[in-house]
Amino acid sequence: MSAMRFSGLAVLVVSATITTLSLLLVVFAHEISWHLLPQILLFVVLIVIAADLMVRDPAGGTISSATTLFYVAIYVFNPITTLFTVALGYGIGNALPRNWVTWRVLFNAAQMGISAFVGALVYRVLGGNISAGFGPWILPALLGPITHHLLNNFFVAAFLSQSVQLPFFRTWVAFVREFLWSNLLTIPTAVLIGLLYVRVHPVSLLLFLVSLPFQRLAIKVYLGQRETHLRIIESLVKTTELGLPGTKGHSRRVADLSIAIARELGLSEREVEIIEYAALLHDVGMIGFDDMLASGEAYSRVDYVLEDHAVIGAELASGLPRPEISEIVRFHHKMASSLERMPRKRSLARTGCVIVAVAEEVDSRIFGLFPYREPQSQDMVLEYIIKHRGRLFDAAVVDAFLRVASRKDSLLPSIEDHAASFQVG
Incomplete structure (x- = not known):
């Protein structure tokens, strides 16, 4: 199989994204909450598990439950700690399959980490504080994840627009619309886990593992229905063509x-x-x-x-x-x-x-x-x-x-x- 070749601009998008992640980590490394290392490692392990259990979508791409953890990280960590945690966990999760490709793992880790970083910034700037009462942080709790969603799809659309010559803006809008509702529906679960994490105990994060098999099963059932529809349609078409x-x-x-x-x-x-x-x-x-x-x-x-x-x-x-x-x-x-x-x-x-x-x-x-x-x-x-x-x-x-x-x-x-x-x- 021949190696995949990309345009110079596609390579630039990947390189710029990875470089931005590296610079952020170097410049702001002192702001990473190292005193929360056990909690960071717990997040990383759970993100790795969720990323490793991604379900392949026949229509393209993957569907993962790790998004819930990204949103919880936005709520409970400062922005640079969120970036470090999400990028590390998602990078390791993407590197577990045998056929992993270095540049793809680094790009996925970088774009997901940067998206979470900016989402956490928006959350903090708007006064988000999950330890406070419900009222003051409802809007930040919504806009932080939405920012992550917009930026994550921005990176993907930027790469695809240059690698396979798709129109950037329309591709970006299509991706944003595609996953908007599923990501919005993830926010209540992330808020609940975040509240338990902050107000009860960080080990409450393990509740995510309880929901993970059910989330994965729901995804598989949904994709299975689509495959069944396609098989029925193709059988009908073959009958017609005979x-x-x-x-x-x-x-x-x-x-x-x-x-x-x-x-x-x-x-x-x-x-x-x-x-x-x-x-x-x-x-x-x-x-x-x-x-x-x-x-x-x-x-x-x-x-x-x-x-x-x-x-x-x-x-x-x-x-x-x-x-x-x-x-x-x-x-x-x-x-x-x-x-x-x-x-x-x-x-x-x-x-x-x-x-x-x-x-x-x-x-x-x-x-x-x-x-x-x-x-x-x-x-x-x-x-x-x-x-x-x-x-x-x-x-x-x-x-x-x-x-x-x-x-x-x-x-x-x-x-x-x-x-x-x-x-x-």
Whole structure:
């Protein structure tokens, strides 16, 4: 496997983050609460355990319960002690897997430590004092973790925007929205543990271990439900494609290209996931048109087939938990300029429609799938997409698609790939 290469700016982001952590620790080392070393070590051990028990998210990244401990540290330590504790614990936790990479461990430790440091600063500046009564520190107890959340995602978005050429601001906003509610819901638990830590005994921190298995189980159950949905959808798609000769892999290719475009636009992974489901299901309504396609009748009634298969597909997808999936399937053949009339016109549903529309048009033309009879070259397809930018196809989506298509590792299929898929032996 070839080594991953990053742009100079991506390397700069990583280097600057690690250097900032180092400078903060050197300059303010005398302010670390060394007299609280036993408590610091207890935090570090628990953060290591929580980090080591991170659950891999199939949609990308990881989900961890360590955030609760970061917030407790913000409440009970001064800022530089918070930085030292969080960076050390998270760094060790990230270094435990056998396949750990030095720069990634250092960057993760640095960005998480700095985020906690600034969160603790905000908490202190606003008068946060968990030993005081409830009233004076409720606002600081909320804004400290929110600051950590914003800055943590800032670092991640800054790196991704330079390493894989994603738009920085939209990526940052997408990440902030993605995990905001889950992190906000973590705050009450962090406050409770912090109160017990300060007012009862520091060993109360061990209560975190009691909740850890339940938190991890809840995360796994949630991710398991998503994987089950995906397996059911893929089975339905395969059943549909069996009755439509020449379409094998079409839905998966459209989904992969839709995912790439959505990420290029800076959508969150949850939004990308919904668009993936819709892209996989976009042609499921064709299951009743196999005879018309086989006889060629469908080519003389293109508008009827395109409209009806979208309606049928939307009905089949309506049982899924997110209504946007059904809406994307229903309207994915509509011109971008006509989607202002669709429900929730500024919602994810409209964004998904215009993304899937481009992805399907590209794949159908390159592979010569209905309503086209013959494959077209990539140059012809690109020319058509560009020509109709802003009318048939959303301008921002076309621009994102062109950026995706221009990369060496582009998901854009080729005529040669199509021919190879029919070779035998």
